[in-house]
Amino acid sequence: MSRNWAGTYEYSAPRIVEATSVDDVRRAVATPGPVHALGTRHSFTDLPDTAGTLIDVTGLPAEFALDEQQRTVTLAGGIRYGVLAQWLHERGWALKNMGSLPHINAAGATATGTHGSGNGNQTLSASVRALRYVGADGEVHDLRRGDEDFDALVVGVGAFGIVVEVTLDVVPAFRVRQDIYSGVTWDAALEDLDAVTGAGFSVSVFSLWEPDTFGAVWVKSRLERDDDAVADTLLDGVIDPGANPLGDLADVTELGGVPGPWMLRLPHFRLDGTPSFGDEIQSEYFVARSDAPGALLAVRELADRIAPLLFVTELRTAAADDLWLSPAYGQDVLAIHFTWHNDPVAVRGLLPDIEAALAPFGARPHWGKLHLMEREAIERVHPRLADARAVFERLDPDGRFVNDHLVRVGVREPR
Ligand SMILES: Cc1cc2nc3c(=O)[nH]c(=O)nc-3n(C[C@H](O)[C@H](O)[C@H](O)COP(=O)(O)OP(=O)(O)OC[C@H]3O[C@@H](n4cnc5c(N)ncnc54)[C@H](O)[C@@H]3O)c2cc1C
Numbered sequence: 001m002s003r004n005w006a007g008t009y010e011y012s013a014p015r016i017v018e019a020t021s022v023d024d025v026r027r028a029v030a031t032p033g034p035v036h037a038l039g040t041r042h043s044f045t046d047l048p049d050t051a052g053t054l055i056d057v058t059g060l061p062a063e064f065a066l067d068e069q070q071r072t073v074t075l076a077g078g079i080r081y082g083v084l085a086q087w088l089h090e091r092g093w094a095l096k097n098m099g100s101l102p103h104i105n106a107a108g109a110t111a112t113g114t115h116g117s118g119n120g121n122q123t124l125s126a127s128v129r130a131l132r133y134v135g136a137d138g139e140v141h142d143l144r145r146g147d148e149d150f151d152a153l154v155v156g157v158g159a160f161g162i163v164v165e166v167t168l169d170v171v172p173a174f175r176v177r178q179d180i181y182s183g184v185t186w187d188a189a190l191e192d193l194d195a196v197t198g199a200g201f202s203v204s205v206f207s208l209w210e211p212d213t214f215g216a217v218w219v220k221s222r223l224e225r226d227d228d229a230v231a232d233t234l235l236d237g238v239i240d241p242g243a244n245p246l247g248d249l250a251d252v253t254e255l256g257g258v259p260g261p262w263m264l265r266l267p268h269f270r271l272d273g274t275p276s277f278g279d280e281i282q283s284e285y286f287v288a289r290s291d292a293p294g295a296l297l298a299v300r301e302l303a304d305r306i307a308p309l310l311f312v313t314e315l316r317t318a319a320a321d322d323l324w325l326s327p328a329y330g331q332d333v334l335a336i337h338f339t340w341h342n343d344p345v346a347v348r349g350l351l352p353d354i355e356a357a358l359a360p361f362g363a364r365p366h367w368g369k370l371h372l373m374e375r376e377a378i379e380r381v382h383p384r385l386a387d388a389r390a391v392f393e394r395l396d397p398d399g400r401f402v403n404d405h406l407v408r409v410g411v412r413e414p415r
Pocket residue numbers: 004005006036037038039040041042043044047048057077078099100101104105107108109111112113114115116156157158159161162163164275276282366367368369
């Protein structure tokens with residue numbers, strides 16, 4: 001029996017191969033029948049599942065190649081961001097941004113448009129400079145930014161092959177402090193949402209959809225010098241040195257304005273700890289930042305039904321990119337995330353109403369989290385879905401990487 005990280009989904013695949021080399025991956029792909037990539041298992045649905053062979057790539061060797069001239073690092077796809085970040089930091093380099101969790105692997109995270117936050121920061125996928133994958137023909141293929149198909153394949157949700165290596169953009173290492181602002185009201189935030197989301201390098205709002213209070217605003221400020229000052233107030237909120245929006249979770253990276261290296265501040269959770277709540281379900285929807293106040297008001301109408309099922313909502317932003325299936329394709333976005341109690345029936349009962357409330361804003365779902373949107377609805381909000389599907393069908397004409405989930409959401413054609 002094998003489950004996803006949260007324990008909310010049990011893979012039905014009869015066989016899981018734990019690859020420790022690219023040849024292992026090639027051999028597994030050469031086995032007859034459907035195949036699919038499995039990463040660190042942090043998605044929440046049947047997205048990676050298959051009726052054939054799951055190929056777990058997290059055992060590929062943790063070897064890194066830094067190219068300081070090109071400002072890139074190349075690594076095996078299944079490596080966790082936290083491990084990569086430590087290695088880069090020791091050499092004076094950094095990733096442009098990180099997600100909340102350092103435990104997720106590079107190939108799986110970038111395949112689903114995983115993101116951190118920041119008005120000026122793109123998704124983690126947008127940092128992919130090149131990728132190497134084993135295709136349906138069992139051969140190794142290389143693709144670089146600018147090549148035909150590249151923009152279709154980066155956020156490729158496992159639909160065309162097994163990514164065995166990624167090359168990511170890097171920047172010189174930098175320092176960051178984290179501060180929490182309490183007391184920001186809905187009225188103030190809706191009046192000037194850009195002031196909230198633009199309050200630092202990366203901003204997350206942790207909200208419980210309370211009537212007056214917008215939420216705790218978690219600001220990650222990039223520092224030139226460790227004694228750089230930050231503002232004491234944010235709209236009608238104030239800096240709160242003792243606050244931790246994630247409550248008693250012990251494994252949160254250091255708060256309270258203490259300067260530290262980028263990789264110990266950009267993720268919310270520490271690599272050596274147990275992240276998040278564990279027994280949980282996550283959902284997330286992306287709307288254009290220009291629509292953000294309206295979209296938040298529409299969801300707020302459902303606050304009484306959301307609250308009993310919710311651990312916490314997190315609001316983040318991402319800058320536009322050109323990747324066809326990216327949640328930020330062609331527009332700057334606000335991401336509206338829900339960490340739910342592990343009550344799948346109740347959560348599935350509420351999601352259609354959240355999705356209906358967000359439909360007028362063209363909300364796109366996070367590929368890796370629980371949503372109920374299917375092909376027709378996704379086609380309306382992802383303008384390049386049909387183009388991406390055509391590329392996947394061309395690269396994998398026999399449907400080796402097709403699974404039920406990808407057909408449901410319109411990423412692949414049914415067989
Ligand atoms: C506690 C927690 C915190 C999270 N925080 C964030 C966050 O801050 N931001 C955010 O955006 N998301 C976040 N997520 C969601 C998570 O990043 C995504 O679900 C991501 O897809 C997880 O990648 P994975 O490889 O672990 O997932 P998996 O379930 O293993 O795979 C997900 C998808 O990626 C594909 N895939 C995996 N490896 C490969 C590969 N080598 N080649 C081709 N395709 C591959 C799979 O086929 C599948 O389609 C979080 C999830 C959890 C559980």
